[in-house]
Amino acid sequence: MSARPAGAATEPVGPADGPVVPEMVPSHQHVDAPPPPGRRLAGAGVLAVAGLACILGWGLGAGERAEAGFRVAGDTGAFTLPVPGTPIALGVAVLLVAAWQAVRGFPRRWAPFVVAFAAVCFVVSFLCWAQSGAAGAGVDITRILRASVFLATPLILGALAGVLCERSGVVNVAIEGQMLLGAFAGAVGASLAASLGVGVVAAVVAGALMGVLLALFALKYRVDQVILGVVLNALALGLTGWAYEALLQRDPQRYNSPNGFLQPIAIPLLSDIPVLGPLLFNQNIIVYLMFALIVVVDVVLFRTRWGLRTRAVGEHPKAAATVGIRVLRVRWVNVIAGGALAGLAGAFLSIGTIGTFTDNMSAGKGFIALAAVIFGRWSPRGATAAALLFGFATALQQLVGTLQTPVPVPSSLLAMLPYLVTVFAVAGLVGRVRPPAASNQPYPAR
Template sequence: MSSTTRTTPGEEIVLPEVGPPADRKAPVLFALLTLGLALLVGLATREGDTTFRLARGTDFVELPDVTVPANLTAWLLVLVCAALTAVSVALTVRRRSTPLGLVVLFAVVWLLGFLTWAGAGATLPMVGLLAGSVALAVPLVFGALGGVLGERAGVVNIAIDGQLLAGAFAAALVASWLGSTWAGLGASMVAGLLVAAVLGLFAINYYVDQVIVGVVLNVLVVGLTGFMFTQVLAPNAASLNTPQHFSVVAIPLLGDIPLLGPILFRQTPIVYLLYVMVAVVTFALYRTRWGLRVRAVGEHPKAADTVGIKVNRTRWRTILIAGAIAGMGGAFYTLVSVPQFNREMTGGAGYIALAAVIFGRWDPIRATLAALLFGFASNLQGVLSVIGSPVPSQFMLMLPYLVTIFAVAGLVGRTRSPAASGEPYRTG
């Protein structure tokens, strides 16, 4: 498939979709994961029942708990995984790609099988597990959206982690100083935009290697915010590092939907803003002239230039928007998650967001789903530790990073980034 834009009479740009032909990695990974789950269930049999708690005591509509025999249910889900693997293999034989829906379905079934096995003899609070996963994924999704926009325009945004950290610092400082969470959110956008401006200056205007500039910016922001924390915030914590927090706001009616309501619609305003940003970025990228021009300069900058598109100007505007969006993700740390700014509090989340961009094939919706997967993996290790799962705690701490490695190396399959991503464009 391709997209076509006409910018002047008689001239047009045809853009190929960034997506692969059929590949073999998805069915191979499906098979390996199915085999791993079968070995886990078979060699470490766990007796007892697993209870899935689907509601909280304060929910308007309380769903009953679901209790299943752990061993039998886990084996049934292994068989379902095997059937989905067979479907993926059949599609590959016909030279068709494994669709996103099948990937999501396999992931859900596999995780249910793992949770059923790990939670034998215990009760799993599904609302808390999934709501916590959404919360942990919020900075990753904002960062991933910034990464998608940057790379679609031809700029590799390695500096996502720096934009998140700068956003967190600015949000804490301004929200504490002015006593307004919304002012802090605005400051986080400005901070992310400033980091992106430095990236744009060196990468677009001076043709410096974008990966090197991004890594250096991340280190610079870590050092700068650490210095400011020690010299400014710590000595004046009461006035400059005690930001007000966004409160949870339940959306009427939607918040009362069983299971989904408490997870998606009893959140803070930043989460609702995230829903809007995902929709806006997706629509703008694929359904507007601006989005088509952004993709044009990321795929064929020379062709875009010949029909009158200002390549570097378009890249500048896009990378600034991307930085502002990523900065909003940093505000989540200090205006929702914790009560103050701390040094290196993002913990390298920007790099996980960049992995979500690759896993998501440079698409906003896919990148969002990838970030949610990583958030789920992070929250899962805490929940399983609480219920006394036999899985070693060290492995659970590694789980988010293992998911990242497998996702990027295997589940993506054969993909390519936008053709001009990372390549500076010299006019004339």
């Protein structure tokens, strides 16, 4: 966060003849500059609104049912929270935090924790309210978290694709199109070969081919990469839409009926761990691949020679070329690898989730992945966390759709939730970020 080296050795230049008096050595202390009052009060305002929403909306607006049920997993660990006591208490807690922020201001590095605290209070209050309408089965916490991981999988894979490309200096707006073509190739490949494994491979290859197109036009023909990405998205949308109408719809038996979809594979022993077991070790193969790929991309980018070269090429291609790195080759490989990752994300959408391909089935997930890249500041870990946040927002939206809330919430408004979270995240929490310096810069420069 703070780029200032804290203990930068500044040798005190004393008089040449006299000894250096120890007391004169300046001791460096890391002091956070207090946030500017405008920003401080704006943050306090947002927190206060969240707190008031908890009290007035979720607390006092609750229905007749005086408790909200939660379960850790299945039938175990059931507990109930009193309503409207819980939302009011949590709202007051958030208001206290807001008051502290308004008066003194939290240090900058505390911001994520403050936001996380407020968000958790808000979500719990909301779930209390959502259940207060009628008696229900209660909210299964493990199930929401499992759905979050499941729904975040294509976003994480897409975000990893974006991180790989952008770290090497190529903006990949085409994640959406790569996903869509991957989903298409996955369903068609699995149908033609009657094998889901072939489908996954076909999806990865299709995504990589889109990566080849991106690399060709961005690196050889030096087209503006953002424009190129949008055009490639349009191309993928048009191609799959055309093929869907011309082939898949006319002969669905042959082209669009994969043999089911990828089933969860329970890993023996590990899947029996409470909470974490179903969450992490009872998912389908692409989710496991995703776990592995997060680690692989993170290690490759930050612990290997290739990763160092990739980042060098993304920050300062000329300097990298000077020390003998083949800039375009590094970019080509990263862009194609990114395409393959996004293709895998596409496979998850079609044969990983429902089995068949439907028109425009990526539905903006590639763009949310792109937002996750920015939100996660171009690091695999950050992007994964951001994607999980969006996955959680979507899971929450799906859950609330099944609950009988005191006031019916229209599904359209709920469907806005992940997108609103994205806007708030990008505008409110991220702000001005610094992308890799050479992203969207053609090389060699004109």
